[in-house]
Amino acid sequence: MRRTLLIASLAVASMLAAACGSSGSASTTPAPTSGTSAAGTSAAGSSAAGTSAAGSSAAGSSAAGSSAAGSSAAGSSAAGTSDAGKPGGAGGDVGVFTWWADGSEKQGLDALVKIFGENYPNDKFVNLAVAGGAGSNAKAKLASDLQAGNPPDSFQGHAGAELTDYIKNGQIEPLDDLYKAEGWDAVFPKDLLSRLTMDGHIYSVPSNIHRANVVWANNAVLTKAGLDPKAPAKDIKGWIADMDKIKASGVSTPLAIAGTWTQVELLETVLISDLGADGYNGLFDGKTKWDDAKVTTALNDYKTLLTYANTTADGDDWPGAIDAVIDGKSAYNVMGDWAVAEFNSKNQKDGVDYSYFAVPGQDGVYDFLADSFTLPKGAKNPEGTKDWLRTIGSAEGQKAFNLAKGSIPARTDVASDGFPPYQQWAMDQFKKDTIVSSIAHGAAVNLSWNTDISNAVSQFYGSRDVAGLQTALVQAAQSNMAG
Numbered sequence: 001m002r003r004t005l006l007i008a009s010l011a012v013a014s015m016l017a018a019a020c021g022s023s024g025s026a027s028t029t030p031a032p033t034s035g036t037s038a039a040g041t042s043a044a045g046s047s048a049a050g051t052s053a054a055g056s057s058a059a060g061s062s063a064a065g066s067s068a069a070g071s072s073a074a075g076s077s078a079a080g081t082s083d084a085g086k087p088g089g090a091g092g093d094v095g096v097f098t099w100w101a102d103g104s105e106k107q108g109l110d111a112l113v114k115i116f117g118e119n120y121p122n123d124k125f126v127n128l129a130v131a132g133g134a135g136s137n138a139k140a141k142l143a144s145d146l147q148a149g150n151p152p153d154s155f156q157g158h159a160g161a162e163l164t165d166y167i168k169n170g171q172i173e174p175l176d177d178l179y180k181a182e183g184w185d186a187v188f189p190k191d192l193l194s195r196l197t198m199d200g201h202i203y204s205v206p207s208n209i210h211r212a213n214v215v216w217a218n219n220a221v222l223t224k225a226g227l228d229p230k231a232p233a234k235d236i237k238g239w240i241a242d243m244d245k246i247k248a249s250g251v252s253t254p255l256a257i258a259g260t261w262t263q264v265e266l267l268e269t270v271l272i273s274d275l276g277a278d279g280y281n282g283l284f285d286g287k288t289k290w291d292d293a294k295v296t297t298a299l300n301d302y303k304t305l306l307t308y309a310n311t312t313a314d315g316d317d318w319p320g321a322i323d324a325v326i327d328g329k330s331a332y333n334v335m336g337d338w339a340v341a342e343f344n345s346k347n348q349k350d351g352v353d354y355s356y357f358a359v360p361g362q363d364g365v366y367d368f369l370a371d372s373f374t375l376p377k378g379a380k381n382p383e384g385t386k387d388w389l390r391t392i393g394s395a396e397g398q399k400a401f402n403l404a405k406g407s408i409p410a411r412t413d414v415a416s417d418g419f420p421p422y423q424q425w426a427m428d429q430f431k432k433d434t435i436v437s438s439i440a441h442g443a444a445v446n447l448s449w450n451t452d453i454s455n456a457v458s459q460f461y462g463s464r465d466v467a468g469l470q471t472a473l474v475q476a477a478q479s480n481m482a483g
């Protein structure tokens with residue numbers, strides 16, 4: 001399993017490198033600075049860093065600028081004329097590529113597909129999903145399809161550094177006209193839009209905002225260990241002390257983990273706790289060195305946390321880790337808030353059966369990621385794709401999708417009432433919190449940097465060699481950080 005994943009990841013990196021015609025050193029999306037800020041506008045963390053994220057770069061301009069196909073979208077036209085869409089839809093198949101292939105994630109996709117079908121009955125949704133959380137299998141398939149000139153009509157990509165890969169590689173079309181026609185500039189947070197924009201052109205439509213740094217906990221297990229589910233630990237050390245109590249109560253693996261990408265997500269949250277939001281953000285623009293002593297502290301904490309975890313293999317997926325919490329085999333799992341959909345699908349009651357809190361040491365920090373959808377260059381049915389994108393960007397689509405997915409709407413004009421308690425909490429936190437970018441989910445680092453970090457984390461799972469992990473992380477930064 002482990003080998004398969006590594007090979008798949010390497011395949012993605014090398015395809016990207018080939019597509020870039022370079023050694024793969026794409027520039028990265030700097031983490032946003034710790035913008036607190038006003039409701040809605042803080043989105044992807046305000047600030048300079050956020051903006052430069054989607055910013056410039058020579059590679060970017062060539063991608064955005066080239067291509068005849070690109071000019072039709074980016075170029076011309078008065079608002080609304082070319083992109084108003086046809087009543088009932090353009091017609092034809094619309095093949096959409098995601099990794100929301102089964103379980104609660106498919107339920108989210110299905111909610112969106114339902115609205116798409118109602119609004120565009122002429123169009124036929126074709127589900128091209130490839131299973132595997134965080135795109136762990138899908139991204140390699142996508143890279144090979146794109147390279148072979150066989151793109152889907154739309155694919156899922158993370159806002160931020162990951163999207164800039166596709167833009168720089170010239171693989172997706174700008175969507176400026178669609179944004180103008182739909183008035184989307186006014187309804188999505190500016191700092192999120194900046195992460196979808198390069199050289200003045202905007203390239204994808206965000207469907208949602210997820211939070212990665214959430215601990216999901218089994219209330220009964222905590223209570224049995226003498227812990228109050230409403231009073232989580234304040235820092236990593238306190239959390240480890242709680243895990244000792246849980247172990248003493250008879251639960252041998254208090255912390256549930258799954259395959260490599262879930263470990264990367266756990267590691268990123270430990271880095272946030274031990275470096276603080278600003279220190280963590282600095283890892284992506286060179287202000288914080290990966291060989292810093294605080295990174296060493298975080299890696300040691302991460303190593304300690306793994307001693308409380310179950311054994312796992314690279315390909316194990318996230319629902320298994322959440323199910324271990326639901327079943328009481330573990331007390332905790334650090335997982336993005338797609339997890340809430342899994343609790344719902346197993347009829348678990350918020351506040352009764354399970355609880356959630358920011359990873360200890362980062363209350364007030366929102367580890368952000370957003371899914372977005374693209375119009376690939378060479379898509380067979382671009383007008384049908386635009387119908388799909390209109391569905392994604394609509395208030396109705398965002399409400400239906402996010403209700404089912406566990407995330408919060410990317411649009412700022414979707415009311416929070418009607419959402420369950422978790423999402424109401426998340427919407428509130430998102431307005432107030434300092435925003436940082438997820439490593440594991442393409443917001444902070446591009447695909448090749450993510451691959452290098454994942455390989456280092458995968459190797460560490462076997463070796464438990466902190467010095468070796470830190471050296472590999474330093475090297476990953478050196479070979480991937482924009483100069």
Ligand code: GAL
Nearest residue numbers: 105132133134135338371441
């Ligand atoms: C993330 C994605 C989420 C969810 C998660 C688990 O990368 O953004 O929407 O699908 O993976 O698969």
